[in-house]
Amino acid sequence: MSSQSEIVLTKVPVPLVAGFQWSVGELMEKFIKALADRKIWGVKCPECGYVYVPPRWRCGKCYAKLGEENLTELSGKGILLSYATAYVELDGAGSFKDLSEPKPIGAIKLEGADSTLFMPLGEVKPEELKEGMKVEVVWREEPKGELADIKYFKPAKR
Numbered sequence: 001m002s003s004q005s006e007i008v009l010t011k012v013p014v015p016l017v018a019g020f021q022w023s024v025g026e027l028m029e030k031f032i033k034a035l036a037d038r039k040i041w042g043v044k045c046p047e048c049g050y051v052y053v054p055p056r057w058r059c060g061k062c063y064a065k066l067g068e069e070n071l072t073e074l075s076g077k078g079i080l081l082s083y084a085t086a087y088v089e090l091d092g093a094g095s096f097k098d099l100s101e102p103k104p105i106g107a108i109k110l111e112g113a114d115s116t117l118f119m120p121l122g123e124v125k126p127e128e129l130k131e132g133m134k135v136e137v138v139w140r141e142e143p144k145g146e147l148a149d150i151k152y153f154k155p156a157k158r
């Protein structure tokens, strides 16, 4: 006697909530909180003098340990080293969609810093961008101590 079994697959929706958090480290936390006061902190290596923004806990050049005592305030002004313009963005479904307007992104070296920040650029057309141009930070109206407090960088007024 033979029996046949049948497998029936049933789709059962299961709500899934994945929460996570991670520590950004003491110096990065100070950097983020200071944005609420429209301040940009970097960290200066006591051994080789290299200035990082955002701050980090160990120097990538000489491996010296960096701490709160090495924090240094930077102006929101800098130089545009290079840039790229995005014309598409991820659509959330594994593909791309066209942006309503191009979004330029800049590699910026803040005055007094040695490292490079990658930030969106605003109030400027992609064709007006030039390597070496002066740029300055534009804060969101009511900074809250979040990375999003820096809206973008724009060409600096002379």
Ligand SMILES: [Zn+2]
Binding pocket: 045, 046, 047, 048, 049, 050, 059, 060, 061, 062, 063, 064
């Ligand atoms: Zn160093």
